[in-house]
Amino acid sequence: AQSVTQLGSHVSVSEGALVLLRCNYSSSVPPYLFWYVQYPNQGLQLLLKYTTGATLVKGINGFEAEFKKSETSFHLTKPSAHMSDAAEYFCAVIRSGGYQKVTFGTGTKLQVIP
């Protein structure tokens, strides 16, 4: 079985400050990992993904995430928060190989304070 834990359902940062959203996973086989962003009343949009290769992954809107197998983590970061980053962020995991169910975390709402 696989699972995803997002620490902190709400995170507040000041505009221009570092954004750090935490995601830890469990998977019995090498996982594929994803971050999605959801703006109010919209569907989920892919921010970035890790499948194989380089463990530091860059995505849209200046976000990046690093896959750390030893820590079973895939934290999302952005050096400088912008007001437009205010949204809900979801981490997701898929097991590699075979038919793969997608497991999502419970989401983290990011508030950016001017």
Added chain:
Amino acid sequence: SQTIHQWPATLVQPVGSPLSLECTVEGTSNPNLYWYRQAAGRGLQLLFYSVGIGQISSEVPQNLSASRPQDRQFILSSKKLLLSDSGFYLCAWRDKQGLNTIYFGEGSWLTVV
């Protein structure tokens, strides 16, 4: 390129009335299709998934059902809505070959009154 659309975008229905939400995918064939529900503060709950026409798997017991009458069409239905069915419903698709990324539609807001 591939696109996914779902409708209606918003729906207000009385308790006990039927429901039909429709989702279509363009630009791909034989995708995996999903219905998720997002209730306030409860994250994404997988309701149904389908790996092919007429093949539906249910993740949670409920009074909702799903059907896949065509390769790229996925329908979420109910014969009698409950108050607890209110929420934001998301359709999604995923290519069976390669990319593993799941892509979402715009979502449908259902309010049962």
